Amino acid sequence: MRSHEAGALHGQAGSRGPAWLREPDDTNELVRHLWSDHVERREDGELAVAGVGATELAAEFGTPLYVVDEDDLRGRARAFREAFAGWDVYYAAKAFLSTAIARWITEEGLRMDVCTGGELAVALRAGVPPENLGLHGNNKSISEIRRSLEAGVGRIIVDSLLEVERVATVAAELGVTARVMVRVTAGVEAHTHEYIATAHEDQKFGLSITEGDAFEAVRQVLERPSLELLGLHSHIGSQIFDTAGFEVAAHRVLALHARICADLGYVAPELDLGGGYGIAYTTQDDPSTPQQLADGMREIVERECRGLGVAVPRLSVEPGRAISGPSTFTLYEVGTTKEVALDGGAMRRYVAVDGGMSDNMRTALYDADYSCTLASRASTATPVLSRVVGKHCESGDIVVKDEFMPSDVAPGDLIAVPGTGAYCRSLASNYNHVPRPAVVAVKDGAARLIVRRETEDDLLRLDVG
Structure with a gap:
């Protein structure tokens, strides 16, 4: 029997994360095989896909946002x-x-x-x-x-x-x-x-x-x-x-x-x-x-x-x-951060974003692992063991269980999670009455909406009582 509603997602990795996770020399460097072909970092450190920057995408379409490299x-x-x-x-x-x-x-x-x-x-x-x-x-x-x-x-x-x-x-x-x-x-x-x-x-x-x-x-x-x-x-x-x-x-x-x-x-x-x-x-x-x-x-x-x-x-x-999984990343905006003490005196930083298990259920459902990166800028800050969590009222509302991220990640920053093109939008829900994110396709320097963001009006329209 699970002793905690978040089950194995809590505390299983130890003070330095899982054995396979290595602290990077440079948190700005992309692990190439995790991203679609046309994702890159610009000279200023911003993440871009097919010529369109993460900050531009967030400004035009909002976050959370599924971004498809067509x-x-x-x-x-x-x-x-x-x-x-x-x-x-x-x-x-x-x-x-x-x-x-x-x-x-x-x-x-x-x-x-x-x-x-x-x-x-x-x-x-x-x-x-x-x-x-x-x-x-x-x-x-x-x-x-x-x-x-x-x-x-x-x-x-x-x-x-x-x-x-x-x-x-x-x-x-x-x-x-x-x-x-x-x-x-x-x-x-x-x-x-x-x-x-x-x-x-x-x-x-x-x-x-x-x-x-x-x-x-x-x-x-x-x-x-x-x-x-x-x-x-x-x-x-x-x-x-x-x-x-x-x-x-x-x-x-x-x-x-x-x-x-x-x-x-x-x-x-x-x-x-x-x-x-x-x-x-x-x-x-x-x-x-x-x-x-x-x-x-x-x-x-x-x-x-x-x-x-x-x-x-x-x-x-x-x-x-x-086919669809590696072609897409999810873009989030950071809302809050906090430090949590782990065994042996180590610390884990919790980074809360404006989405969560309603747009990516796989971590809670399958104990799935994901990676992530700071998307809106470069950082030279020291890497710290971090956990990216959502805004929902569940302890198991975790997007990325363990990743090394810059210690200066702060509210307003954008974070991108790769490999979210399969079973994320498909499994998305309205838990806590959160509208589901939009999906945009990016190609040759232009982004276009292919699935619009749900609104509160959409949610209320179904409620006939």
């Missing part, structure tokens, strides 16, 4: 498309979705995976071709299934035996054929946080290979005249840095694929190995490139298929975080 995001999408040439690359919209993002992804040649009616609505509004969409989720409503089939989505990933029947019934009512994949659990637990490892048996997603549920789902799909089986779908977790977990999953999923061929006489044309590719949040992270992932996964699938004596199916993957 060319960086587009470049990461292209890198996956090119590395996985011959495969279908679906952007996992749950990472971050807006009309503009959906258009960029489509223009760069990617398909898109959505998992709710709301995500589907955004994709269709953005003009994503319906045939390039896949509908995911473990509890799709009848209305979501109907809307997807009416729109003509390219595939629906069924997640239970009940969903097989549900999709078949709706498709029959509409007089259409639903193209489906069966999501399977391969019994592989990715080397990641317990709450985002999604392929071990005891969890809500998919149908078990080892218990026979996946094979039974395939059999039932093949019996339904309103369904067309595309193949199997597997996803082993998130924030994964290499292909080792995929190797075990591919072995088990392709063995099921071969059994379907042998026992049911059906050669499924496709196989989806999911996503979950990690990014660098701090200096301890060393993710693989799209090309390294593609080369490793291609070799794994081809080897397994040779061993099973089956043809290689058409393959697909679903990167989300790896």
